[in-house]
Structures are given as C-alpha cells and as structure tokens.
Amino acid sequence: MKGGKGMITRRRFNMGLAGALLVGGLGIPKGFANEKSEWDTLPTPPLLENESNEKGYVKYTLNVQQGMYEYFTGVKVPSLGYNGNILGPTLKAKKGDIVEIKVKNFLKEETTVHWHGMVVPGEMDGGPHQVVSPNGSEWTARFKVEQQAATLWYHPHGIGTTASQVYGGLGGLFIVEDENRLNLPNEYGVDDIPLVIQDKRFSQKGDLLYLTNMNDIMYGMLGNKVLVNGVIEPKKTIPRGKVRFRILNASNARSYNLKFNNKLPFVIIASDGGLLEKPIKVNDVLLSPGERVEIVADFSEFDEGSEILFGDRGYNFLTLKVGKKGKRYEIPTRLIDIDKISEKDVVRVREFVLSGLGHMVTINGKQFQMNRIDENTKIGTTEIWRVSVRMGMHGMMGGGRNSIIHNFHAHGVLFQVLKRNGRKPTGHEQGWKDTIALRNGDTVDLIMNFRKKGVFMYHCHILEHEDNGMMGQFLVS
DSSP, X not given: OBOXXXXXXXXXXXXOGGGOOOOOSOOOOOOSSOOOSSSOOXXXXXXXXXXXXXXXXXXXXXXXXXXXXXXETTEEEEEEEESSSSBOOBEEEEXXXXXXXEEEEOSSSOBOOEEETOOOOGGGSOSTTSOBOTTTEEEEEEEEOOSOSEEEEEXXXXXXXXXXXXXXXXXXXXXXXXXXXXXXXOOBTTTXXXXXXXEEEEOTTOOEEOOOSHHHHHHOOOOSEEEETTEESOEEEEEESEEEEEEEEOOSSOOEEEEETTOOOEEEEEETTEEEEEEEEESOEEEOTTOEEEEEEEOTTSOTTOEEEEEETTXXXXXXXXXXXXXXXXXXSOOOOOOOOOGGGEEEEEEEEEEOOGGGOEETTBOOOTXXXXXXXXXXXXXXXXXXXXXXXXXXXXXXXTSEEEEEEESSOOEEEEXXXXXXXXXXXXXXXXXXXXXXXXXXXXXXXXXXXXXXXXXXXXXXXXXXXXXXXXXXX
C-alpha cells in the first residue's frame, strides 16, 4: 500500500458514494474463485474443510500470509489474506460443537484473530491479549459454540495494526448453524450468498493507497471503489426466486445505506447475532463497520436475463442477473422466539461517552491502555450499557447530524437494544447485536448478560479510531 496526495474530500463522501472520484481506464479482473462464466465475477469465499472426522468437533488451520493481488487486471499490489492472497475462507460450525482453530502467522509483524460476534472466554477471544508473533508463530483457539445460528466474522485485532491489516485484506466469515430448520434459502453460493463489502482507495495507476491525508486519521479510511468479496463492482447470476444474502460491512470506516436500484423491497431476517423474531420488510438497510444482516429478496417476478443493481445512494457496486428458476422457499411469518433479557435483573447501568476525532478520540475521556481495566463486572450478572456520542466542537466537523460518526462493539457478549434516543428499536436492531451505529447526539441503551469470564474489549469499530485509542477493557470475574 502506498501513501500519496489525498484524492477525495470528506464532504463529498458524506453526500454519498455517487460523487466519489472513481478510478478510470483500468480493467477489472474476473475474480479469484468459483467463477462460472465470463459474466459472473463475484467470487464465493470457499468453505474451509473440517480437519476432524470426530462428530461435534471442528478443527481448522488459518495461515495469515502476505501475497500479491490484482484488483485491476495487470496491476499486482501487495495484499494480506488467510490461506490465500486476500480475505479468507468461510468457517462453519454448529451450536454445541467444540471448535479448535490453529492460527499460523507468516507475516513480518504481530497479528491476532478475533472471532467477532462469538461469545467465548476472554483468553480465546483473539483480542490484543492473544498476540501471535511474526515469522511462523502459532496460537490455538479452542471453544464451544453456545449460541444460535448467525453470520459472524473473523479479523485482526492487534494494538495499532487492526486498521492496516483489515484494509490489506484480512477478514473472513464464520457461519454458525443450529437445529432450527426453517424453509430459508440455504444453498451456499447459489441462493445463500455471502457479501463481504469493503471500500478501498486506488491511484490512477491502480496502486492501493492508505492514509494519504489527515481526513483519513480524523474520520477513518474511506475509499473510492467498493469491493464485494474482494472484487471491484462484480456481477453475479442468481436464481429466479428467493435469494438470501449474508451481508458484512467489513470496511474500515464507511457506513452503507444498502438498497436495490429499482426500489425492490426485501425482508431482513437476521442481525449480528442471528435470526429476528419475524421478517421485516424494508427498502433499504443501514450498516456501519462490523455490522451484519441477512436479507431475502424475491426475484421470481423478473424475466430471465433481467439485471438488478445493488449499492448505496447512487453508487451501485453489485450487478445481479436473473437466471433460471430456483428452488421454492416460503419465508415463515415467525422465525424464532427471542428470550428478552429482563430489566428486573439489571444490577448496574454504566455510561459510555464516545467523543473526538483522529488522535483525540476517547471513551469516557480516556484512551486505551493495555495495563488498565476500565470496568469490572461479575459473571452471570445483567447490566445496561448506555452508550452515547457527544462530539462537542468536533460535531461541526463530522458531516452533520445524520452522519455515522462512531459505532460501538463489545466483545464477549451479545446485547439487545432497549432504546435508541428514548424510543424502541426498529429494523435489525430488534434482534441480538454486538455492534451498533451512532450519530452525533445519539444515545442507545444496551442490555446484556455476562456469560464468559476474562478480559474483553469494547471500542469504536471505525478501525482508525480503534487504533488511535478509542477502546477500553472490561473484566468479567
């Protein structure tokens, strides 16, 4: 990755991706896996093979490695990947499985692998305390999966290196399955399609740029091209029928208001932590960095060969072409029952105030220190975390009241949103969450129960903010 003169102003990006300076004159490659034709350029992250034959035991090996990758045909740039040149394979496990993952670090710097959304003991979380040294060192995580089916992910989480390593290419999906057998699209890569969305900045020559101006430090790294599964503006043939998309915002800093170009409605069926109680019909969905949703769209009324565009506010970065008739699915009106955490069990309400930009970011007026525990709690207890963004004079620089300026992710727990600005949650915030978007002036009440012991992180998931110290630690004992 190269530095250089900044190409895009923050104001233009806050107006949406439609006004972004796009890189022209360069051919876009076909992809890196699972291509079916010249037209289909969206790769499907391969499923990593389980190394164990023992029932209920899942064993994987992840090699963290450097490589070279062609975002544009004929222009090779350095990249990072798990078991390959960029991104990583999809991991799968079932509720009740014992999972063992050996991480081998072949980079020239330290790394970690955090299981984002997985509720595991602190020593297995893959945060800053589980560093894997460079040049072939290993770390093994071993934990039991004790949560419902969900689309999770894994990515680096070191001190001061998370943003650059994720931007360089490190990240992958982790799908949890359970005994729930609903009639939902389930053929991986065909009608159950993972979408890992990222934005990156390129020079006119096709070089990958990172941190080229002060705005990148202030607000987080914003790109001028959007990639899906590692490919710029790909295309995909889909069945004529209902199709499920597992969507991850793996960008460093950009939030997306995702929609189809023809105002095609879709239903949200799952949030960060799994299925919602019932499908929610919408025309768009907002995702901040680290958040996931699962949606189902119905293409049965389209003629074969029809093209539908998917993207964010005028920049459509995924083209879908309707193919032959697919399998028949009926989305249930009731998906699951979510056990609501009782407010009667709350033993404490904690306040977390996020503020600042760039090197001035803080939570409760403090920046991260490795040797300091910021909050202490007890296993089995229930708390409300009241998280707010108060930017003060920095609010004038953040692009306005409606811009996502920070977000909040807690390790080791899943939470439910009680209130957003005094009102009940809507959309995918009605389900289990681990990451939540915040505008300047927002306050959210998050209720959670602590089920695993250890030291865990909480932080803004705008990765440049995290690396600049917008993070704290809590101890569950």
